[in-house]
Amino acid sequence: MDEAGGAAPRVIAVVVTYNRRDLLVEALTAIRAQTRVPDAVIVVDNASSDGTAALVRDRFGEVELLSLPRNTGGAGGFAAGLGLALERGAGLVWLMDDDTVPEPGALAALLDARDRVPGPPALVASRVVWTDGRDHPMNTPRRKPRAGRAEAEAAEAAGCVPIRSASFVSVLVEAAAVRERGLPVADYFLWNDDFEFTTRLLRGRAGVLCPGSVVVHKTRTFGSTDVDPGERFFYEVRNKVWLFTRSPGLAPGERVLYGGSTARRWTVTFVRSQDRAVLRRGLLRGLAAGLRAGPRPNDEALGDPDIR
Numbered sequence: 001m002d003e004a005g006g007a008a009p010r011v012i013a014v015v016v017t018y019n020r021r022d023l024l025v026e027a028l029t030a031i032r033a034q035t036r037v038p039d040a041v042i043v044v045d046n047a048s049s050d051g052t053a054a055l056v057r058d059r060f061g062e063v064e065l066l067s068l069p070r071n072t073g074g075a076g077g078f079a080a081g082l083g084l085a086l087e088r089g090a091g092l093v094w095l096m097d098d099d100t101v102p103e104p105g106a107l108a109a110l111l112d113a114r115d116r117v118p119g120p121p122a123l124v125a126s127r128v129v130w131t132d133g134r135d136h137p138m139n140t141p142r143r144k145p146r147a148g149r150a151e152a153e154a155a156e157a158a159g160c161v162p163i164r165s166a167s168f169v170s171v172l173v174e175a176a177a178v179r180e181r182g183l184p185v186a187d188y189f190l191w192n193d194d195f196e197f198t199t200r201l202l203r204g205r206a207g208v209l210c211p212g213s214v215v216v217h218k219t220r221t222f223g224s225t226d227v228d229p230g231e232r233f234f235y236e237v238r239n240k241v242w243l244f245t246r247s248p249g250l251a252p253g254e255r256v257l258y259g260g261s262t263a264r265r266w267t268v269t270f271v272r273s274q275d276r277a278v279l280r281r282g283l284l285r286g287l288a289a290g291l292r293a294g295p296r297p298n299d300e301a302l303g304d305p306d307i308r
Helices: 021-032 052-059 073-087 106-116 149-157 175-181 193-202 230-246 252-272 276-292 298-302
Strands: 011-017 040-045 064-067 092-097 100-102 123-129 161-165 171-174 207-217
Touching: 011 021, 011 073, 011 106, 021 040, 021 052, 021 100, 040 052, 040 073, 052 064, 064 073, 073 092, 073 175, 073 193, 073 298, 092 100, 092 106, 092 175, 106 123, 106 171, 106 207, 123 193, 149 161, 161 193, 171 175, 171 193, 175 193, 193 207, 193 230, 230 252, 230 276, 252 276
Parallel strands: 011 040, 011 092, 040 064, 123 207
Antiparallel strands: 092 171, 100 207, 123 171, 161 207
């Protein structure tokens, strides 16, 4: 039962994976070991070639497997998985990557925070740490600037922090908010897909970081997104152009604020790069692609065999 005395929301976990079966086993095993186990689990396999699909069928029979015919990136995977979770009657959807290992009380803490923060919040994010326990800079939610006093005090009373955005590395989202604001945009493929989705979900609404919910993000190295991206810089630039010019997620003042932050981060990326010519090409291509046309509808993007 929820705090209002009604039926508790149905919680479905969605895990997106691509060619990382060993990490996926860790993630699914940790989900099984939660003190509050999700009501259902969906694994979205982005056309892995390492036997991921067979492994899930053989070792995790309780999991619903959604096998995509091609690699649609994190954006496409979460769009497809979240859409399926809504079809399966989810009230809440717990999103995470395949290299995310939640501690045993992670989901219970998210649900407790949701119950204690008035609203409830449209989104509750976990604290993300690296393998050595340090907060992972790649997954630090952005604090909400100028949060109202009542909102800040309510979050603090629940042991939480008001936020404006979060990553897909362990975030609990309200299905009703997703139905109203829409799914992640599949055409983002990678980079900024979670920022666009969560800012759109949270515009005019409350979202919180719950430090009591902890997950380990097992990236190869400890670092942030200003590490030299190489050819992938194209996606960063194109998707940022889409975000600032076409997404309803940011208010006009926020576009200026985050635009300045982006310019500073790109400058750091160029300074640290070992091959600035690659970044320059990505910058020019990304600007041209982002200004020429916006992201396609999800049905079209997910059906495109050349989405990679």
